[in-house]
Amino acid sequence: MRDKHLYQQVLGINDPWQVFDVDLNPEKQEVRVHIQRKARVPLACPQCSKACPCYDHRRKEWRHLDTCQFKTILVADIPRVKCSEHGVHQIPVPWAKQGSGFTALFERLVIDWLKEANIKAVAGLMGLGWSAVDGIMQRAVKRGLARRDDTAVFRHIGVDEVSFQKRHEYITVVSDHDQNRVLYLADDRKITSLDGFYKSMNDKQKSAISSVSMDMWPAFINATRRCVPDADAKIAFDRFHVAKMFNDCVDQVRRAENKALLADGDHCMARSRYNWLRHLGDVSRKHWPDFKALRTIAVKTARAWAIKEYASTLWNYISRTWAEKAWKKLLGWMSRSRLPAMVKLARTIRKHLWGIINAIVLTASNGKSESMNSRIQKVKSRSNGFRNRERFRNAIYFHLGALDLYPSLNKDGLTYVTHTDS
Numbered sequence: 001m002r003d004k005h006l007y008q009q010v011l012g013i014n015d016p017w018q019v020f021d022v023d024l025n026p027e028k029q030e031v032r033v034h035i036q037r038k039a040r041v042p043l044a045c046p047q048c049s050k051a052c053p054c055y056d057h058r059r060k061e062w063r064h065l066d067t068c069q070f071k072t073i074l075v076a077d078i079p080r081v082k083c084s085e086h087g088v089h090q091i092p093v094p095w096a097k098q099g100s101g102f103t104a105l106f107e108r109l110v111i112d113w114l115k116e117a118n119i120k121a122v123a124g125l126m127g128l129g130w131s132a133v134d135g136i137m138q139r140a141v142k143r144g145l146a147r148r149d150d151t152a153v154f155r156h157i158g159v160d161e162v163s164f165q166k167r168h169e170y171i172t173v174v175s176d177h178d179q180n181r182v183l184y185l186a187d188d189r190k191i192t193s194l195d196g197f198y199k200s201m202n203d204k205q206k207s208a209i210s211s212v213s214m215d216m217w218p219a220f221i222n223a224t225r226r227c228v229p230d231a232d233a234k235i236a237f238d239r240f241h242v243a244k245m246f247n248d249c250v251d252q253v254r255r256a257e258n259k260a261l262l263a264d265g266d267h268c269m270a271r272s273r274y275n276w277l278r279h280l281g282d283v284s285r286k287h288w289p290d291f292k293a294l295r296t297i298a299v300k301t302a303r304a305w306a307i308k309e310y311a312s313t314l315w316n317y318i319s320r321t322w323a324e325k326a327w328k329k330l331l332g333w334m335s336r337s338r339l340p341a342m343v344k345l346a347r348t349i350r351k352h353l354w355g356i357i358n359a360i361v362l363t364a365s366n367g368k369s370e371s372m373n374s375r376i377q378k379v380k381s382r383s384n385g386f387r388n389r390e391r392f393r394n395a396i397y398f399h400l401g402a403l404d405l406y407p408s409l410n411k412d413g414l415t416y417v418t419h420t421d422s
C-alpha cells in the first residue's frame with residue numbers, strides 16, 4: 001500500500017476528499033499529509049445547501065495525532081463558495097471543526113490529557129501553546145453544556161459558594177446530589193446568582209426538586225423561596241455547616257477563657273484547640289487523661305464543648321416531632337449556658353430551626369456538596385489558581401460537570417460529525 005493510500009484509510013478520508021501527497025521531514029520529525037477536494041464535485045453553500053460556484057481557496061493546517069514519533073499535520077486548500085444570499089463561506093471539512101487548528105481526534109486526545117494534568121503541563125507534553133490547549137478546553141465545555149438535556153429533572157440539589165482568588169469574591173455552585181456533579185455556576189453569591197439557575201428551569205422541573213441543601217446564607221434562602229414551590233419544606237440547612245457554627249462557637253469560648261487563664265498565669269489550655277474541635281470519640285487514648293483533667297479547669301469551654309457534642313447526636317431522627325423536641329431542648333440548654341457566644345448561636349439556630357429539621361427528616365445533608373467543594377479546591381490547586389473567574393468556572397465544568405466533552409465522530413471513528421456539533 002502506498003503511503004497516501006495508507007493515510008487516506010487511517011484518516012478515514014472519503015470522497016470527495018482525497019490524500020494526494022505525504023511529505024516526510026525526518027529533520028523536523030514531521031509528516032505533512034496533503035488533502036484535496038476533487039475539482040469536479042459540485043460545491044454548496046454551508047448555510048443553505050444551494051449549489052454555488054467556487055470563489056477561491058484558502059490553505060489550512062490541522063494538527064493530527066502523531067505518526068509514531070512524528071508530528072503529523074494535515075494540509076488542505078479549502079474552497080470558499082460565494083452564495084448569492086449568504087455571501088462568501090468556507091466549506092466544512094469532515095476531520096475538524098471550523099476555526100480549529102486540530103483534527104477531532106487530536107482534540108479528543110488533548111481532552112483526555114486535560115483530565116489528568118493542567119493546561120501548562122498538557123501544552124508542554126503536546127508541543128502546543130497555552131492558549132491552543134485552553135481553546136480546546138473551552139470548546140469542549142461549550143459543547144458539553146450545549147448537549148445537556150434542558151428538561152432533566154433533579155430531586156436533591158445543593159447550593160454552596162467557593163471563594164475565588166481574592167477574599168470576598170465568590171462563585172455560587174449548584175450541584176446535583178443524586179449524580180454528584182456540578183449543574184450550574186455563577187459569579188458572586190447574591191440572589192441573582194442563584195436565580196439564574198432556577199430561571200433556566202420550567203415549572204415541572206422546579207416542582208420536582210424535593211430538597212435544596214445550603215448554609216444559612218440569606219440570598220440562597222430568598223432565591224429558593226422566590227422560585228421553588230413549597231420552598232420552606234425543601235430548604236435544608238446542612239449538617240456540615242451547622243457543625244461548623246458549633247465548632248466556631250466552642251473556639252470563641254476557648255479563646256476568651258484561655259485569655260482569662262493566661263492573665264492569671266495559667267497555661268493549662270495551651271495547644272488544646274484541636275481537642276475541643278474533635279469529636280469525643282476522636283480524642284486519642286493517650287490524650288484522654290489530660291483532656292479530662294483540662295475539662296475540670298476550663299469549665300466554660302468544657303460546657304460549650306459538651307453542647308457541641310450533644311448537638312452532633314441530634315441528626316438521626318425520622319420523625320419531625322421528635323427532632324423538634326430534641327432541638328428545642330438543646331436550644332434551652334444553650335440559652336441557659338451563660339456563655340454569650342452560645343446564647344447568640346442559640347438565637348441563630350432558633351431562627352433557622354425549620355431548615356435544620358427539614359435537613360434531618362429529608363436526610364438532605366450537603367455532605368456531597370461539601371465533597372464537591374473540596375473537589376473544586378483540588379481543581380483550583382492543580383491549576384495553581386486562575387487568572388479570572390471565567391477560567392475557573394470553565395475548569396469546574398470541565399472536571400466536575402460530568403459533561404460529554406468530546407467532539408462527535410462518525411461511525412468510522414475518525415471523522416468529525418460536522419452538522420450536529422457546536
Ligand SMILES: [Zn+2]
Binds near residue numbers: 047049050083084
Ligand atoms: Zn447560501
